[in-house]
Amino acid sequence: MSAQVSSNASTSRAPDNHGLRLAVRYLVLVLIAIIFIFPLIFMIMSSLKPDGQLLSDTRSLAAFLPVGDISFDNYVDAFKRAPVLLFVTNSVIVTGVTVVLSLVVCSIAGFAFVFIDWRGRELMLTLLLATLIVPFETIAIPLLLIASKLPWIGAEGLTFGWLNSYQVQIVPFVVDGLTVYLFIQYFKDLPGELIEAARVEGATWWQVYRRIVMPLAGPVVATAAILKFLAMYNQYLWPLMVVQEETYRPVMVGLQYFFQLNRAWGEIMAYLSLITVPVLAFYLVLQRAFIASIASTGVKG
Amino acid sequence: MASVTLKGIKKSYGVTEVIKGVDLTIADGEFTVFVGPSGCGKSTLLRMIAGLEDISAGTLSIGEQVVNDLPPKDRRIAMVFQSYAIFPHMTVRENVAFGLTIAGxxxxxxxxxxxxxxxxxxxxxxxxxxxxxxxxxxxxxxAIGRAIVRKPAVFLFDEPLSNLDAALRVDMRMELSKLHADLKATMIYVTHDQVEAMTLADKIVVLNAGIVQQVGSPLELYHQPANLFVAGFIGSPKMNFIEVTAARSEDGRAIVSATDTGPISAPVRTSVSAGQKLTLGIRPHHLALTADGPIAGNVRLIERLGHETIISAALPSGYEIVAALAGDVGLTLGQPVRLAPETSELHLFDASGVAV
Incomplete structure (x- = not known):
């Protein structure tokens, strides 16, 4: 929008400069795009080359081009070396469930902090914000001790200890201070009279949440979902600590297969290319939802 | 439809009391306007009736039912907000039907x-x-449509016209008046605009600093203001005030004068004593140009509106007197003028500001 406005303005003042300015602007944007996209191109191209060529190509621009001995052998070998699909499935399950639960629980928490008056609200908010400055590494060991003793009712009846499971990778990350805070900040900017109008019209708090607040929360839902997805999909330390069995192993921990015995760079690149697909797919889907939600809400009207 | 009764209603935020005991009865079907300057508590009072603010003390009844502890949805009210508060993600139809949808x-x-x-x-x-x-x-x-579909007992309006431009405001004002006549519903309307209050209300409640100053019909407030605040707030342009001293009173009138005015005879409801310090209130529309008026000054400002001319005259003692003169009056800046008040339309207030 601003680019359009300023280019219109420059058209009316100095038509000769317009084309040049546009060219410079696009040149800069293309350069930035290249800087961001080159590592991805390098990864994908390398995944198609044998190790020897891959390493020798890094001395020239050939590293970014599909030249020389090109094949999908690395992908075939990667699938042989590690259960890639299982790892991707595990990560998608853990990430997907965590994102959905997190959006529901954190938005309800944010709603309660902003719209409902309850005793201890300020204290709870302070505690919540305090958790933002605690690095995960400092609580990882206590959390591991707790998780190793928690009860669970599953197919085998009542068991103790959550290690080697999906829930141990999901439950500790459903609520986090940052996501709740994102919702709080967004909800604070919603016009208070909308909520009061809904209350006067007879809506319960749950109806206000579901019919008024959440339909207007598209942008923050998209933002929170993207942040949560990336954080969960990239989990390494926690699953490394709590998951020893292949059955529940996520993608990042799965990487270690390719560093055992011999370091096969082509296979690593093939593996990385494969596990990038869900991230890109998720981002592209949500990016559309993000833009659509901004375009359709227009809270200010 | 229902009446609304407020008994000793108070509102405090911590130690700060913003509504200091309001007693008021709004009859069934009456259009009542709460009017007052910013921060006088009028919106807070309305929000307490709506159930959006807790009541610190007192009893609020809608119809026969005490509603102090009822949530907004159970009070049989509908509210129209200053910002309209219509839901941006719903169509007009969905907005209007919202309350009915919620009720199933x-x-x-x-x-x-x-x-x-x-x-x-x-x-x-x-x-x-x-x-x-x-x-x-x-x-x-x-927003009004959403309010009327539920057929509430009481309509509440919180400065509903203040976001509209001047021309549209006049149109909507007339429509609201018509709506009230059609629905015959109890309506409570908050505004800081005394013209809106005068034109819409059956009954006006003037508030200042959380205290009801006067309750009455628009013309009662205009002709018999209870105190200096109401006198100054109701009427446009604002009433002129001059410090005067009573010379004597007789037959329901007092003869008063200021340092730079001649003697002026004003009606009084009670008696005043000779030498008593009073404030004389004269509405700008009750002043006329005469050759021998008791108030003399020099023209300092002229506003020509076509149907009337508003002038401001400076008295020797420094008072600025505003007069609204009918038609287009040929005056120039600095010109000496003499003004005579319509003696039946004068107001006197004692040292505490109460009308005498």
């Missing part, structure tokens, strides 16, 4: 009631639009 009304009933509201407010053609496609006046109609 069947679709046929909703459609019929929405159609009825749309007909009353002449917005049938807008029903499938989104709020972002509407003008300010149309949004206000939607």
């Amino acid at each position: 009304a069947p679709k046929e009933e909703k459609d019929a009631k929405v159609a009825e509201a749309a007909r009353i407010l002449q917005m049938e053609h807008l029903l499938d639009r989104r709020p972002s496609q509407l003008s300010g006046g149309q949004r206000q109609r939607v």
